[in-house]
Amino acid sequence: MKLVILGFTGDLTRRLLVPALLRLLARGEVKDLEVLGLGAEDLGEEEILDRLEAFLKGLPGAELSAWPHLRWRTRYRQAGLTPEGLRRALQGLEGDAVFYLALPPALFAQAAEALGALGLAEEKTGFRRLVVEKPFGTDLASARALNAALHRHFREDQIYRMDHFLGKWATTNLLATRFANRFLEPVWRNCHVAWVEITYAETLGLEGRARYYDKAGALRDMLQNHLMQLFALMAMEPPARLSAESLRARKVEILRAVRPIPEGAKGFAARGQYQGYRDEEGIPKTSRTETYAALKLFVDDWRFQGVPFYLRSGKRLTEDVGYVALALRPAPSGCFGEAEPGYLVFWLKPGVGLYLTLYGQSLEKGGLEPHVLRYRPGREPEASAYEELLLDVIRGNLSHFPSEEEVEAAWAIVDPVLKTWQEGEPEVYPRGTDGPRSAEEILEPGHRWLDLGRMARGWR
Ligand code: BG6
Numbered sequence: 195m196k197l198v199i200l201g202f203t204g205d206l207t208r209r210l211l212v213p214a215l216l217r218l219l220a221r222g223e224v225k226d227l228e229v230l231g232l233g234a235e236d237l238g239e240e241e242i243l244d245r246l247e248a249f250l251k252g253l254p255g256a257e258l259s260a261w262p263h264l265r266w267r268t269r270y271r272q273a274g275l276t277p278e279g280l281r282r283a284l285q286g287l288e289g290d291a292v293f294y295l296a297l298p299p300a301l302f303a304q305a306a307e308a309l310g311a312l313g314l315a316e317e318k319t320g321f322r323r324l325v326v327e328k329p330f331g332t333d334l335a336s337a338r339a340l341n342a343a344l345h346r347h348f349r350e351d352q353i354y355r356m357d358h359f360l361g362k363w364a365t366t367n368l369l370a371t372r373f374a375n376r377f378l379e380p381v382w383r384n385c386h387v388a389w390v391e392i393t394y395a396e397t398l399g400l401e402g403r404a405r406y407y408d409k410a411g412a413l414r415d416m417l418q419n420h421l422m423q424l425f426a427l428m429a430m431e432p433p434a435r436l437s438a439e440s441l442r443a444r445k446v447e448i449l450r451a452v453r454p455i456p457e458g459a460k461g462f463a464a465r466g467q468y469q470g471y472r473d474e475e476g477i478p479k480t481s482r483t484e485t486y487a488a489l490k491l492f493v494d495d496w497r498f499q500g501v502p503f504y505l506r507s508g509k510r511l512t513e514d515v516g517y518v519a520l521a522l523r524p525a526p527s528g529c530f531g532e533a534e535p536g537y538l539v540f541w542l543k544p545g546v547g548l549y550l551t552l553y554g555q556s557l558e559k560g561g562l563e564p565h566v567l568r569y570r571p572g573r574e575p576e577a578s579a580y581e582e583l584l585l586d587v588i589r590g591n592l593s594h595f596p597s598e599e600e601v602e603a604a605w606a607i608v609d610p611v612l613k614t615w616q617e618g619e620p621e622v623y624p625r626g627t628d629g630p631r632s633a634e635e636i637l638e639p640g641h642r643w644l645d646l647g648r649m650a651r652g653w654r
Contacts, residue, residue: 201296202231214580219260290320303343310347334605361579404476412487416507438592449603466630516542
């Protein structure tokens with residue numbers, strides 16, 4: 195099989211794709227792989243590969259044992275993203291091939307068009323697959339246009355839209371836990387669940403991505419894609435099979451059942467910007483980009499009617515912690531008095547695992563106290579999501595890739611918020627906190643965000 199990486203000299207290739215490939219090769223999961231790297235840089239193959247090697251040697255945790263093999267199987271060619279530019283580089287390409295667009299998003303459509311114009315989407319001598327990185331569009335209209343552009347030459351089942359959260363162990367484990375334990379099924383609904391919180395908090399800032407980030411903001415960067423996917427997996431009906439077809443159908447169904455966020459988004463969305471964001475290199479002094487976004491979603495269906503799903507993510511917060519938490523309704527305050535909601539939590543980071551709080555008798559005080567059941571198998575290795583997803587692409591498994599309809603349905607949910615946020619300013623929040631206070635205002639009475647510090651300590 196040939197893996198053609200367009201954007202071979204970019205950061206994504208060296209930081210995520212190549213390390214993931216090295217691990218797959220070392221594990222013996224991929225055989226007969228040839229890599230053809232294409233890039234804009236007019237340098238010799240030796241020089242490009244030397245540079246990559248030097249980078250990998252400095253990358254913590256890189257699996258270097260397979261590097262000599264991969265280097266031997268990798269070719270580099272300079273190529274522009276037009277049919278003329280690609281013709282020479284891809285001449286004679288036969289057999290199974292994956293085209294990986296590790297490119298800036300503005301070039302996705304152009305690259306797919308050039309490949310298609312050369313007839314490379316046609317599966318005459320083997321399969322042809324196209325991998326598209328995120329972000330997939332910047333709103334509903336642009337996502338539709340991009341889907342239409344890709345479909346000029348590629349069928350939907352040839353297109354793999356990357357959302358690395360779907361390759362995380364924690365995400366697949368969430369699905370496994372939900373559907374491999376029958377007793378959870380009757381609990382997983384509005385009579386037992388009071389609300390659901392999906393949080394992904396980062397202490398990191400821009401990491402040299404000012405140009406991209408200032409155009410995107412937290413809502414586009416994290417909520418529309420990653421957190422919305424987690425939401426769909428939590429809220430959807432059980433699929434009869436874990437096939438791509440069933441999973442995608444269930445996710446689309448639930449995304450389309452989300453109650454439209456009203457105009458103005460008051461009480462449904464909150465945004466913040468960390469203090470000092472406008473002083474970061476490459477950020478305009480007047481930037482209104484949000485570095486924190488929170489949303490409240492309701493699904494009008496049988497299972498979760500009346501249960502709010504709270505989604506939030508932000509940069510420069512107090513902890514690197516991510517989780518999905520189901521707040522469980524307390525028992526009626528009869529003989530045991532007032533119980534707080536218990537929680538079922540799936541951690542995504544700092545490590546993976548889960549915990550469940552059940553209320554029980556306190557040993558000392560005689561009253562009720564939370565009893566915590568905890569499972570913490572460890573941390574997920576850095577590039578492991580890419581590793582899993584690349585393997586899926588190679589094996590032709592679309593289960594962990596959002597479909598055209600899902601992507602559009604997710605944009606349809608956030609579009610009204612994006613429109614509203616064209617006006618006004620995000621609330622400034624101090625670095626190292628849980629985010630802006632206005633996030634509290636979207637909570638229903640009696641509901642609360644979990645404390646980030648406690649959640650991170652809870653895992654440790
Ligand atoms: C990316 C976002 O998709 O996900 C980044 O563009 C974010 O801004 C990252 O930091 C978070 O994912 P992870 O797996 O690196 O924690």
